[in-house]
Amino acid sequence: xxxxxxxxxxxxxxxxxxxxxxxxxxxxxxxxxxxxxxxxxxxxxxxxxxxxxxxxxxxxxxxxxxxxxxxxxxxxxxxxxxxxxxxxxxxxxxxxxxxxxxxxxxxxxxxxxxxxxxxxxxxxxxxxxxxxxxxxxxxxxxxxxxxxxxxxxxxxxxxxxxxxxxxxxxxxxxxxxxxxxxxxxxxxxxxxxxxxxxxxxxxxxxxxxxxxxxxxxxxxxxxxxxxxxxxxxxxxxxxxxxxxxxxx
Numbered sequence: 544x545x546x547x548x549x550x551x552x553x554x555x556x557x558x559x560x561x562x563x564x565x566x567x568x569x570x571x572x573x574x575x576x577x578x579x580x581x582x583x584x585x586x587x588x589x590x591x592x593x594x595x596x597x598x599x600x601x602x603x604x605x606x607x608x609x610x611x612x613x614x615x616x617x618x619x620x621x622x623x624x625x626x627x628x629x630x631x632x633x634x635x636x637x638x639x640x641x642x643x644x645x646x647x648x649x650x651x652x653x654x655x656x657x658x659x660x661x662x663x664x665x666x667x668x669x670x671x672x673x674x675x676x677x678x679x680x681x682x683x684x685x686x687x688x689x690x691x692x693x694x695x696x697x698x699x700x701x702x703x704x705x706x707x708x709x710x711x712x713x714x715x716x717x718x719x720x721x722x723x724x725x726x727x728x729x730x731x732x733x734x735x736x737x738x739x740x741x742x743x744x745x746x747x748x749x750x751x752x753x754x755x756x757x758x759x760x761x762x763x764x765x766x767x768x769x770x771x772x773x774x775x776x777x778x779x780x781x782x783x784x785x786x787x788x789x790x791x
Contacts, residue, residue, distance in 0.1 A: 546585045549573050552728055553589055559747030560761035563593070567639075569700050569728050569746050573709050574646045579628060586644045668768040669740050674787045677732075677741060677767075681718040682779040688713055689785075692734040692741055700746070701775070702729040715778060724750035724776025732767070741767040750776035 549570060556566040567574070574582065623632045624647055626640035633640055633647055640647055671677065671693060679688040690713055692699050703720035704710035705727060713732075715725050726748040733742050745752035745759045752759045753774040759765055767773070769784035 546577070546581055546588075550585060550588050550592075554592060555726075555749070556728065556747035556761075557592075557596075559749075561745075561747040562762060565731070565744075565762075566747070568698060569731060571646070571697060572700065572712070576709060579645060582646055583644045586639055668770060668784075669738075669766055671734065671739055671741050671784055672786060676785040678783045678785050679713075679773070679780040680783075681715070682781065684718050686718045688715070688780075690732070692732050693736070693739075695734065698731040698733040700728055700731055702727045702746075715775070718778060720775075720778055723778040725778050726750070726776070729775045730773075743767050743773070748775065 552573075553566055553570060556569065557563065561569075574585070577585065625632055626643060626645055626647060628645040629640060629643040631640060631642040639645065673693055675691075675693070677690050677692060679690075680686070681688075690699055695712075699713055700711040701713040701715065702711040703716045703725045704714045705721075710716075711728060714720075726746070728746050729748040730752045731744055731746055734740075735742055742764050743752075743754070743759075744764045745761050747761045754765050754767070755772055756774075767782060769782065771782045773780045773782055
């Protein structure tokens with residue numbers, strides 16, 4: 544995908560209210576496909592846009608290399624990640640390396656898994672277990688999508704593919720997504736292991752995201768429940784959590 548297209552996606556999401564780091568996370572799949580020089584060129588364009596359009600210096604910092612810090616070797620190593628390109632240590636929350644501008648791979652960040660007690664009601668409307676599946680069925684076409692966000696370290700990006708572009712993690716192109724107003728990067732889904740729930744949020748899409756008829760603001764995170772109706776633009780999806788051992 545040309546970097547101008549990636550840059551325009553970034554600008555669109557930022558212009559629609561999405562925070563810098565969330566926009567960069569949504570673009571991670573596209574960024575990872577670029578060579579180092581192209582990444583640095585793109586990072587420069589992003590930093591310049593932030594300087595010109597954002598009064599929040601934290602937004603510029605998210606894509607700007609800064610002066611090397613003195614790291615305390617006694618600090619919890621889980622809070623830091625080494626850049627694969629230059630080996631400099633960065634905070635786990637950063638997207639780009641402060642020293643060389645490379646995209647950081649924090650997919651190895653350890654996460655503690657918490658599983659429901661067998662004596663509790665395991666499969667409530669909000670609960671998604673380690674072996675459960677999120678099923679989404681498109682209205683009218685009845686096309687089914689099944690995902691397991693609990694197996695991913697990063698958010699699942701939902702949207703539609705276009706010619707020459709890398710597809711999102713969940714591609715609704717088959718469900719007539721283009722005509723129904725679904726953006727290329729429309730919505731994100733992430734798994735919260737601490738309470739075994741699924742969270743979704745809009746990525747600054749042009750035509751909005753809705754849960755049970757209520758529109759999500761770009762920064763608003765909503766817990767997804769089994770039985771919810773999710774709408775991306777005019778594409779309506781019925782959500783159900785499928786659990787092992789249940790009669791489906």
